[in-house]
Amino acid sequence: MTRFADKVAIVTGGRSGIGEAVAAQLAGEGARVFTVQRTADPQHEHLCADLAEPTVPEAVVDEVVARAGRLDLLVNSAGMMP
Numbered sequence: 618m619t620r621f622a623d624k625v626a627i628v629t630g631g632r633s634g635i636g637e638a639v640a641a642q643l644a645g646e647g648a649r650v651f652t653v654q655r656t657a658d659p660q661h662e663h664l665c666a667d668l669a670e671p672t673v674p675e676a677v678v679d680e681v682v683a684r685a686g687r688l689d690l691l692v693n694s695a696g697m698m699p
Contacts, residue, residue, distance in 0.1 A: 622647035625685040627677065629653045629668060629695035631661060636694030648690065651681050668695050 626643050630636035631652030640661055644650045650661045657663055664680055666673050681688050 619647035621690070624648045624689040625681065625687050626650050626690035626692065627653060627681055627688065628661075628692045631663075631692075631694065632656065634694070634696075636692065639692050639694060643690070643692075649685055651685070653677055654695065 621643055624643075624647070626640075626648045628636050628640040628643065628650060629652075631640035631650070632654045636652070636654075640650050640652050644661060652661045652663045653666050653668065654663070655665060655667055657665060662684070664677055666677055668674055668677070678688060
């Protein structure tokens with residue numbers, strides 16, 4: 618299925634759990650997926666970033682737009698376990 622062909626997505630927390638499943642599904646349906654987490658992700662284009670820092674979310678969006686020329690989808694799935 619290619620219902621997300623030509624779409625660009627950011628998935629925060631895309632290396633595990635729900636975020637990983639969403640990133641895989643979007644990629645499987647044709648999206649160009651950027652994952653954002655504190656460690657590298659070998660399966661998708663990724664940005665290593667700490668989203669808890671106040672200026673980082675905007676910088677992440679700017680970086681994806683610079684690389685891909687656009688942003689169509691944002692999935693906020695990052696979380697922390699104490």
